[in-house]
Amino acid sequence: MPSRGHPRYRRPAHPDRPVLDPPIAQAVGQLVLFEAERDWHPLVGALLPPPLPSVQALLADFARHTAEHHWTEESTETMARILRMAATWLGADAIYREEDLRALHRAQGNRGRPGGLNAFLRQRGQFLPGPPRRDRNEAFVQRTIAALPTRIGDELNTWVRVLRGATRSHHRATGYGTMRRYLVHLAPVLADWTTRYTTLHQVTTADVVATVSAVQGARAHERAVALRSLFRALKHARLIFTDPTRGTHVTRREALPTTLAPDRLAGLLDTSAHPAGRLVLALTALHATNSTDLRNLTLADLLLARGQLLLRRDGPPPPASTCTPK
Numbered sequence: 001m002p003s004r005g006h007p008r009y010r011r012p013a014h015p016d017r018p019v020l021d022p023p024i025a026q027a028v029g030q031l032v033l034f035e036a037e038r039d040w041h042p043l044v045g046a047l048l049p050p051p052l053p054s055v056q057a058l059l060a061d062f063a064r065h066t067a068e069h070h071w072t073e074e075s076t077e078t079m080a081r082i083l084r085m086a087a088t089w090l091g092a093d094a095i096y097r098e099e100d101l102r103a104l105h106r107a108q109g110n111r112g113r114p115g116g117l118n119a120f121l122r123q124r125g126q127f128l129p130g131p132p133r134r135d136r137n138e139a140f141v142q143r144t145i146a147a148l149p150t151r152i153g154d155e156l157n158t159w160v161r162v163l164r165g166a167t168r169s170h171h172r173a174t175g176y177g178t179m180r181r182y183l184v185h186l187a188p189v190l191a192d193w194t195t196r197y198t199t200l201h202q203v204t205t206a207d208v209v210a211t212v213s214a215v216q217g218a219r220a221h222e223r224a225v226a227l228r229s230l231f232r233a234l235k236h237a238r239l240i241f242t243d244p245t246r247g248t249h250v251t252r253r254e255a256l257p258t259t260l261a262p263d264r265l266a267g268l269l270d271t272s273a274h275p276a277g278r279l280v281l282a283l284t285a286l287h288a289t290n291s292t293d294l295r296n297l298t299l300a301d302l303l304l305a306r307g308q309l310l311l312r313r314d315g316p317p318p319p320a321s322t323c324t325p326k
Contacts, residue, residue, distance in 0.1 A: 038100055040107045043085045051084065054092035059084060065120050078112035096121055098130035137176035144183050148194060155200050155239060162233035182226035189223065200234060205244045212248065224248060283309075 051059065062083055066076045082104045086096055098118065105114045121127035145156045165173035189211050193203060212224045228245045235243045268285060272278050283289035293311050301310040 038103065040085065040100070040104045043089070043104075044107045048084060048088050051088065052092065055084065055087045058087055058092045061124075062117075062120060066116075069116070071116065075112045075116070078108060079114065079117040082108060082114070083117060093126075095126055095128050097128045102130070135176050137180045140180050141176055141183060144187070148190060149198065151199050152190070152194055152197075155234060156230075158237050158239060159230050159233040162236055163229070181222070182229055185219070185223045185226045186230065189227070200231070201240050203231075203244050205246075205248070208244045208248055 059080060062080060063076070066079075071079075082101065085104055086100060087094070090096065090100075101114055101117065101121075105112070118127055118129075141160060145153050145160070147153075148156060160179060163174035163179060192211070193200070193207070197203065208224075208227055212220050212227070215223060224245070228248075231240065231243045231245045234240045268281055272281060280294060283294065289311065296312050297309075301312065303310060
């Protein structure tokens, strides 16, 4: 066996110098001693040796495949380069691991989509899929729960199992994306409760009302929904006796601001000497025009003949979105 100082183990000093044949991988009768992650970066940009007839046949089949499926020229060239590097090193009849193809794809700058090459090799029976990737949302949920105190973390894990359908329930499994959104809204709540409680069994209805009332509008609604999901699951798993969220109701819509009193409106326009400022004050105070409507105003929206100002809003236009001066 060549030593580590042997030229076959050295990376090419120049990209235009051919890469030597693999030292052991294609030896007749040689078995794999153990699996290891390969470093494909030395082959990127290197001048590969002339392909063997078997590699040429494989590349020709791949070219026919890409032509039949109308691949773009860029995707064809990128994936053909990856296939040639893998076949030159591992052999044209090898079973290609998804990890190796993925590493070659990264080494090539992640250009193109390797899914088409994987499908081609799968049809030939030369593709070995790798372990399934863990969902990013699932990883976020597990990481967030792991940072909590042990007992409360165990209760959150029970919540996850209930929502995933691991217990007897007539509800279908909830996705990790939904649980991630719940945890984002629960994060400040749990940060507060973990400083005062050792278990969610200690949370009261007053605690729920206080934490939901601390925010408004859509945030209050989402926080209430997340809390309701959490405590319903814990009650379903019989970890708590009573649901502290029961009877709490929060709407999505925020309360409209109260109208200014007439005595406060009097003299309001006199607070600004600039005409544009007085226009903004009038539209905001008298017609409840929001900032988006103000930014979208144009001179063409002023209907002098009718003494009206047209307000343009997104979506289907209302029958009469105008402000009439008083």
